[in-house]
Amino acid sequence: MIEISKRLQTIGDMVKKGSIVADIGSDHAYLPTYLVQKRIALRCIAGEVNYGPWQAAVRQVQAAGLTDKIDVRLGDGLAVVALGEVDTICIAGMGGSLIASILEAGAEKLSGVSQLLLQPNVAAPIVRRWLLEHGFQLSREKILEEDGIIYEILEAVPGDPILPYRNRDKKLEDLLEIGPYLWEEKSPVLRKKLVQEQEKLKAVQHQLQYAKSPEAEHKKREVQKKLAWMEEMIACMQMDRE
Incomplete structure (x- = not known):
C-alpha cells in the first residue's frame, strides 16, 4: 500500500x-x-x-x-x-x-x-x-x-x-477571501495562516515606506487596507474563542 x-x-x-x-x-x-x-x-x-x-x-x-x-x-x-x-x-x-x-x-x-x-x-x-x-x-x-x-x-x-455565502456574518468579498466554511470553523490553522500573511504584508509595508512614486503610493494604500482587514479577521477569531 x-x-x-x-x-x-x-x-x-x-x-x-x-x-x-x-x-x-x-x-x-x-x-x-x-x-x-x-x-x-x-x-x-x-x-x-x-x-x-x-x-x-x-x-x-x-x-x-x-x-x-x-x-x-x-x-x-x-x-x-x-x-x-x-x-x-x-x-x-x-x-x-x-x-x-x-x-x-x-x-x-x-x-x-x-x-x-x-x-x-x-x-x-x-x-x-x-x-x-x-x-x-x-x-x-x-x-x-x-x-x-x-x-x-x-x-x-x-x-x-x-x-455557501448566504446568511453569514461576513460580506461576500470577505468570505471569498477567507473561505465560508473555514471562517465558520475558525481553526487555529486558519488563524496561523492569517498571522503569517499579516507578517508578510508588514514586511512589504516596511519596504515601501520610503518609496514616493505614484505606483508605490497606490501599493501602500492597498497594503494598509489589506492589513486592516486582516487585523479585523484575526480579532474576530480571537473574540469567538473567548
Missing part, C-alpha cells in the same frame, strides 16, 4: 467512493495509486503536461501493478479527459490562477462532473470566485498544515453557487 503525504491523503479521502477520477497535474500518480489501492476510485486518469513527470507517473503505476486501473496521459489540463468520462476531477499543488485557467480552458469537459477537489498552493480566493461565477457550489473546505506549509482544499459540486 502506497504511503502518501497528509495533504494528498486528505484530498483522496474526500473523493466520493466508487468514482472515476481524473487527477490533473498528477506528477508521480501518487494520488491515483492511493485511490485505487484504497478502493475509493474504480478507475483513474493521471494527467501530466510535462514529459518527465508523465514518465515518473507511468513508472509508478507500472510498479504498483495498476496499469489496468490507472491510465497515465500526456496533455495539457483537461485536454486529457473526454466529455463524460469522469465523475471527479482533482487539481492540486499549483497556484489558484493556474487552477482557474485550467477549469476555464476545459469548461466544456465539466458537464457531468459531480465533484471538483481543488488544492491551490496560493490564491485560493481566485478559485472560489471562479466556482461562484461558473455554476459550482462550494460544498466543503479543509485547511491543514504539513511540514510547516498550510494548505487549503476546496470541494465543489454542481448546485447553487451563492448558497
Whole structure:
C-alpha cells in the first residue's frame, strides 16, 4: 500500500467512493495509486503536461501493478479527459490562477462532473470566485498544515453557487477571501495562516515606506487596507474563542 503525504491523503479521502477520477497535474500518480489501492476510485486518469513527470507517473503505476486501473496521459489540463468520462476531477499543488485557467480552458469537459477537489498552493480566493461565477457550489473546505506549509482544499459540486455565502456574518468579498466554511470553523490553522500573511504584508509595508512614486503610493494604500482587514479577521477569531 502506497504511503502518501497528509495533504494528498486528505484530498483522496474526500473523493466520493466508487468514482472515476481524473487527477490533473498528477506528477508521480501518487494520488491515483492511493485511490485505487484504497478502493475509493474504480478507475483513474493521471494527467501530466510535462514529459518527465508523465514518465515518473507511468513508472509508478507500472510498479504498483495498476496499469489496468490507472491510465497515465500526456496533455495539457483537461485536454486529457473526454466529455463524460469522469465523475471527479482533482487539481492540486499549483497556484489558484493556474487552477482557474485550467477549469476555464476545459469548461466544456465539466458537464457531468459531480465533484471538483481543488488544492491551490496560493490564491485560493481566485478559485472560489471562479466556482461562484461558473455554476459550482462550494460544498466543503479543509485547511491543514504539513511540514510547516498550510494548505487549503476546496470541494465543489454542481448546485447553487451563492448558497455557501448566504446568511453569514461576513460580506461576500470577505468570505471569498477567507473561505465560508473555514471562517465558520475558525481553526487555529486558519488563524496561523492569517498571522503569517499579516507578517508578510508588514514586511512589504516596511519596504515601501520610503518609496514616493505614484505606483508605490497606490501599493501602500492597498497594503494598509489589506492589513486592516486582516487585523479585523484575526480579532474576530480571537473574540469567538473567548
